[in-house]
Amino acid sequence: MDGVTDPAFRRVVATHGGPDVIFTEFTHVGDICGRRNMGWEPLAYSERERPIVAQLYGKDPGLFYQATQVVCELGFDGVDINMGCPSKNVAASGSGAALIRTPDLALDIMASTRQAIADWSSGQTLAQGGVKPSVIEMTKSMNTKRTGKPQPQTRRNVPLSVKTRLGYDKVVIDEWSDCLAQGNPEVLSIHGRTLAQMYRGEADWEGIAAAALKIRAKGILVLGNGDIRSLDEAVWRIQTSSVDGVLIGRGALGNPWIFLKKEAARQAIQQSNRGLAMEPPIALEDRFRMILEHAEVFETLNGKERFPRMRKHLGWYCTGFPHAAALRANMVRTTCLQDVEEILADYWKCQHGHEEAFASGLRFQSTGSSC
Numbered sequence: 613m614d615g616v617t618d619p620a621f622r623r624v625v626a627t628h629g630g631p632d633v634i635f636t637e638f639t640h641v642g643d644i645c646g647r648r649n650m651g652w653e654p655l656a657y658s659e660r661e662r663p664i665v666a667q668l669y670g671k672d673p674g675l676f677y678q679a680t681q682v683v684c685e686l687g688f689d690g691v692d693i694n695m696g697c698p699s700k701n702v703a704a705s706g707s708g709a710a711l712i713r714t715p716d717l718a719l720d721i722m723a724s725t726r727q728a729i730a731d732w733s734s735g736q737t738l739a740q741g742g743v744k745p746s747v748i749e750m751t752k753s754m755n756t757k758r759t760g761k762p763q764p765q766t767r768r769n770v771p772l773s774v775k776t777r778l779g780y781d782k783v784v785i786d787e788w789s790d791c792l793a794q795g796n797p798e799v800l801s802i803h804g805r806t807l808a809q810m811y812r813g814e815a816d817w818e819g820i821a822a823a824a825l826k827i828r829a830k831g832i833l834v835l836g837n838g839d840i841r842s843l844d845e846a847v848w849r850i851q852t853s854s855v856d857g858v859l860i861g862r863g864a865l866g867n868p869w870i871f872l873k874k875e876a877a878r879q880a881i882q883q884s885n886r887g888l889a890m891e892p893p894i895a896l897e898d899r900f901r902m903i904l905e906h907a908e909v910f911e912t913l914n915g916k917e918r919f920p921r922m923r924k925h926l927g928w929y930c931t932g933f934p935h936a937a938a939l940r941a942n943m944v945r946t947t948c949l950q951d952v953e954e955i956l957a958d959y960w961k962c963q964h965g966h967e968e969a970f971a972s973g974l975r976f977q978s979t980g981s982s983c
């Protein structure tokens with residue numbers, strides 16, 4: 613998710629259970645091919661996030677070819693093409709969900725991406741694939757930073773997937789998914805809304821189920837997506853919607869624990885059990901520990917100057933406990949990890965009159981301000 617599943621958040625999620633597969637934020641193929649340095653940020657990852665899939669967007673099959681070779685060389689476990697983003701910037705330029713209206717182009721992009729994976733896995737170098745020398749250097753430097761080696765040791769034919777919506781301004785998933793199936797993706801992820809709906813209303817799981825039934829019969833794995841807020845709901849959707857699995861987006865905001873009980877969920881599905889036992893709410897102390905851990909990882913990876921981008925995550929954690937709104941209001945002004953430590957310490961002191969219970973094992977310091 614753009615601006616959300618950044619390297620720091622992905623690392624935190626992966627440390628605390630993590631999903632079966634994680635996707636990067638979408639990255640523009642032009643940025644990967646050398647348009648902007650900033651565009652590469654989503655492509656930084658740590659080994660513990662595996663399996664990790666790089667999501668690409670754009671509309672130029674030639675750029676998809678080169679960008680795919682770069683993400684293969686970076687060692688990603690899969691390549692996902694975004695054909696679902698409804699945002700004006702993306703769709704107005706013909707990328708993301710706008711590709712639903714240009715099925716021939718969508719298939720060209722898939723073919724080009726597939727070809728790039730095949731060429732790379734059979735030994736073609738980035739230079740032979742037409743990738744610019746500066747981009748090749750950047751790839752080597754990212755690999756060296758992550759693994760100590762400039763190139764991956766093995767080459768393999770990684771899976772190609774597409775993430776899309778039910779339609780553009782009306783539901784056309786029946787024809788649209790048939791069209792996408794011609795591109796032979798290993799996986800098709802379907803968000804149960806049209807572009808016109810953006811994120812409004814409820815996801816249409818009947819629409820997802822109808823498409824899933826047909827597409828799975830062609831040997832393509834189908835993941836449903838939309839409005840899942842717990843693993844219990846995930847189990848229910850998998851049991852009732854003919855999908856192989858689900859994607860969870862907003863349900864993970866301020867809730868990186870959401871994947872913790874995935875083994876129990878898997879068992880419930882395999883044994884056709886209805887649902888999971890109710891989880892107790894996350895204890896405030898654990899929530900605060902998570903906030904500190906996430907803020908620390910963010911600051912370590914990005915430095916203090918970029919800390920404002922962490923604020924939205926801090927806000928998402930502050931919900932469902934006494935005076936959460938007041939804490940949230942303070943979090944949106946933080947500029948570094950130390951600010952977060954002080955705010956949490958002060959909150960704890962105000963609520964409990966002492967710091968010891970929470971301070972055990974944590975390094976934060978109260979400013980000593982009164983409540």
Ligand SMILES: Cc1cc2nc3c(=O)[nH]c(=O)nc-3n(C[C@H](O)[C@H](O)[C@H](O)COP(=O)(O)O)c2cc1C
Nearest residue numbers: 613614637638775803837838839840860861862863
């Ligand atoms: C802030 C935000 C950023 C998103 N960025 C992406 C993205 O980069 N790639 C993508 O495939 N979907 C993206 N999405 C869509 C989500 O992946 C997901 O399809 C949608 O939110 C519905 O699922 P959910 O109800 O589980 O969140 C984004 C959604 C939001 C709210």
